[in-house]
Amino acid sequence: MRNYDLIEADTALEIVLKHVYPLSPQMVTTFEGLDLVLAQEVMAQEDLPPFPCSAKDGFAVIAHDTTNPRRLIGEQTAGYIADLRVEMGTCARITTGAPLPPGADAVMMVEYTQEAAGMITLQREVAPGADVRPVGQDIATGQRVLEAGLSIGPQEIGLLASLGYTAVLAHPRPRVGVLSTGDEIVEPDMTPKPGQIRDSNRYTLMAAIQRAGMQPISLGIGSDKQEELMAKIAEGLSTCDALITSGGVSMGKLDLIKPILETEGQVHFGLVNMKPGKPLTFATMRGKPIFALPGFPVSSLVSFELFVRPALLKMSGQRLLLRPRVPATLVETIHGDAWRPEFHRVKLARERGVWMARTTGAQSSGRLLSMVGANGLLVLPKRSQPFVAGETVTAILLDHPETEPYPPSWATA
Amino acid sequence: MRNYDLIEADTALEIVLKHVYPLSPQMVTTFEGLDLVLAQEVMAQEDLPPFPCSAKDGFAVIAHDTTNPRRLIGEQTAGYIADLRVEMGTCARITTGAPLPPGADAVMMVEYTQEAAGMITLQREVAPGADVRPVGQDIATGQRVLEAGLSIGPQEIGLLASLGYTAVLAHPRPRVGVLSTGDEIVEPDMTPKPGQIRDSNRYTLMAAIQRAGMQPISLGIGSDKQEELMAKIAEGLSTCDALITSGGVSMGKLDLIKPILETEGQVHFGLVNMKPGKPLTFATMRGKPIFALPGFPVSSLVSFELFVRPALLKMSGQRLLLRPRVPATLVETIHGDAWRPEFHRVKLARERGVWMARTTGAQSSGRLLSMVGANGLLVLPKRSQPFVAGETVTAILLDHPETEPYPPSWATA
Numbered sequence: 001m002r003n004y005d006l007i008e009a010d011t012a013l014e015i016v017l018k019h020v021y022p023l024s025p026q027m028v029t030t031f032e033g034l035d036l037v038l039a040q041e042v043m044a045q046e047d048l049p050p051f052p053c054s055a056k057d058g059f060a061v062i063a064h065d066t067t068n069p070r071r072l073i074g075e076q077t078a079g080y081i082a083d084l085r086v087e088m089g090t091c092a093r094i095t096t097g098a099p100l101p102p103g104a105d106a107v108m109m110v111e112y113t114q115e116a117a118g119m120i121t122l123q124r125e126v127a128p129g130a131d132v133r134p135v136g137q138d139i140a141t142g143q144r145v146l147e148a149g150l151s152i153g154p155q156e157i158g159l160l161a162s163l164g165y166t167a168v169l170a171h172p173r174p175r176v177g178v179l180s181t182g183d184e185i186v187e188p189d190m191t192p193k194p195g196q197i198r199d200s201n202r203y204t205l206m207a208a209i210q211r212a213g214m215q216p217i218s219l220g221i222g223s224d225k226q227e228e229l230m231a232k233i234a235e236g237l238s239t240c241d242a243l244i245t246s247g248g249v250s251m252g253k254l255d256l257i258k259p260i261l262e263t264e265g266q267v268h269f270g271l272v273n274m275k276p277g278k279p280l281t282f283a284t285m286r287g288k289p290i291f292a293l294p295g296f297p298v299s300s301l302v303s304f305e306l307f308v309r310p311a312l313l314k315m316s317g318q319r320l321l322l323r324p325r326v327p328a329t330l331v332e333t334i335h336g337d338a339w340r341p342e343f344h345r346v347k348l349a350r351e352r353g354v355w356m357a358r359t360t361g362a363q364s365s366g367r368l369l370s371m372v373g374a375n376g377l378l379v380l381p382k383r384s385q386p387f388v389a390g391e392t393v394t395a396i397l398l399d400h401p402e403t404e405p406y407p408p409s410w411a412t413a
Numbered sequence: 414m415r416n417y418d419l420i421e422a423d424t425a426l427e428i429v430l431k432h433v434y435p436l437s438p439q440m441v442t443t444f445e446g447l448d449l450v451l452a453q454e455v456m457a458q459e460d461l462p463p464f465p466c467s468a469k470d471g472f473a474v475i476a477h478d479t480t481n482p483r484r485l486i487g488e489q490t491a492g493y494i495a496d497l498r499v500e501m502g503t504c505a506r507i508t509t510g511a512p513l514p515p516g517a518d519a520v521m522m523v524e525y526t527q528e529a530a531g532m533i534t535l536q537r538e539v540a541p542g543a544d545v546r547p548v549g550q551d552i553a554t555g556q557r558v559l560e561a562g563l564s565i566g567p568q569e570i571g572l573l574a575s576l577g578y579t580a581v582l583a584h585p586r587p588r589v590g591v592l593s594t595g596d597e598i599v600e601p602d603m604t605p606k607p608g609q610i611r612d613s614n615r616y617t618l619m620a621a622i623q624r625a626g627m628q629p630i631s632l633g634i635g636s637d638k639q640e641e642l643m644a645k646i647a648e649g650l651s652t653c654d655a656l657i658t659s660g661g662v663s664m665g666k667l668d669l670i671k672p673i674l675e676t677e678g679q680v681h682f683g684l685v686n687m688k689p690g691k692p693l694t695f696a697t698m699r700g701k702p703i704f705a706l707p708g709f710p711v712s713s714l715v716s717f718e719l720f721v722r723p724a725l726l727k728m729s730g731q732r733l734l735l736r737p738r739v740p741a742t743l744v745e746t747i748h749g750d751a752w753r754p755e756f757h758r759v760k761l762a763r764e765r766g767v768w769m770a771r772t773t774g775a776q777s778s779g780r781l782l783s784m785v786g787a788n789g790l791l792v793l794p795k796r797s798q799p800f801v802a803g804e805t806v807t808a809i810l811l812d813h814p815e816t817e818p819y820p821p822s823w824a825t826a
Binding site: 035049078079080097098133138145153154155156157160161163164166183184188189194195196197198199201203205206207208301350367368369372400 | 443444447448461462463464490491492493494509510511512546550551552558559563566567568569570571572573574575576577578579595596597598601602604605606607608609610611612613614616617618619620621623624637708710714763777779780781782784785786787812813814816
């Protein structure tokens, strides 16, 4: 195994993002497109509304006709074309959304009319075009309605449906394989024998992948045998767009993964100057990214959040890759780390316009409880003195959507 | 059909939330629990770690033993119990996560040792307990680790897995039926005949339901026949927890829905003083909420966001029901409505610490384009004078998670 330089977290992120690319666009059905990134521009092939129609319930009339009362010649409701023609001295009952009958050029709202013995009295004047929605009022044929790069939301799906698009070109949802490793790891429904513990990382990471809008694929648990790990990685690469391994916590274990990555692919870094997550390793193999995360539960989830999630978002074609960072004031004194920058798990609450941070307690890498209820990570520089109550530090908002492209605004600030 | 009073939007929301309740908790598998609200407290039935284990790669030793070098008696890796006992003058090789052999009470990191001819030299002193993770360090048996009411995220799923919980009690994902109505509405893959348009609302609403973390159920398109609508609503009520109808835009159409709701259920309001969305109708039938949304695409989506989504979140057991509201400064002059409060669709961007709002253009209720790219709604009071560039108004952040309980902080401010 090679020796790896200890690199800074910012450098590690830069390297990761340099080695991942948006997945090739594919046709997906419009509804499957929810939360994917559109990879085509969308032009309207037709007008909306496609025919002049009424915006109100009332009577279709000729605006300059001053006959009063005028004769009711029939009714036009929505969904078909009635055999009607409005002429001088006549009008037709019409409902909202119904096509305007030939001859008519305006609609008088029912509220301003009186009806008696088949005759309609208009109680106000009406201007030509009043309460008529002309052809193409909302969308005109040939108009560009959606741009490539947009994240497809409910309104975009509705727009596509209304224009008859049943499928569109989009960057697919990355399929992300997750492999736990370690002879001591057993499935959560097993009773661990002496020396064994249950797998939590795979379930944590798969949930985090799903929350990021990607498709998690379980690759199971790999033992500490090199051939078995190699086979699992090969299997993952053949079916997934990216792989995440984690497991155990031993250097010996990473010793098994790293030689495989070094031989079969290219390792881009193997040590990051941060706490938790120092042994984080990033490689590419057959053009696909592999994240070998440290096995401690907190280390793996924090590493996922800081490095894997932005990479998966870039693979999805997203432009905004990073969560917002804000100044946060400490409610209580917090001990950082004298030797490495620390990502400290906190509960953030906005109080009178200021983000206030409360620690989730002991920050041991094995203590998943330090993530429970956490909605923020403090970015603490290495420092032997404590960060005291009232001090302001940078916090990452973990429950906010990504708002920053890469490089982020704070990189240039 | 009854006549309905025009009520304010705040009152409408209050009425809606008064009539919906969290769904009865059910057992779900841990992984299915992602983003559901936990309906039980979770106690640890065992310790984590379950055995004293090493936090580092190195050598298991007796701390007060000063023998140097000392004899290497074997190796303890993770996952089983080796037949080893560390005694004075000896040590055992150990990997991270491996159980501490009997006799040993500390681990010396490999970095501070030298190995030669089966003998290990310690280059530093080691304190009792050094780099040993004692039983229950992370979690102790009987400890309450999760509280009822918590939204289950990746870390909670990992925690449950590590404690052997394969299922938990949670409020289920509401099943929400969506019915489009109107003789003029056809499926998006059809070519509309004269007088017809394609359905967009059902797809928009189903996507919005999915994004809210609920389960959308398509009830198809109902024609303007009362018996057919009644049958569709009955079908929806038998399989869903809540119903949404929308369709066409005609008063005549709501005339069909409202009498059904009045006869078979209870209508709580039928007119709201807002733009878009004035004809919004809310009823309960057989204890389930029914939202009869106006048919214009923008009206239905804005109504969903303001009234249906908070209701569905409450049904999911969530405590935070409302999106954040912030002051936003207008980049350009915007025309509101002289007669009704308007929810104006905008693009919001944070610039030098201030939310800046740009309109999405013409705010016609039929123009779904006014929602494309919109990430905010301005809450504009009714006013005949325009809202001028530089003016500050209240904005709802549509792409932010809910941060407010009901009643929200601004209700008491």
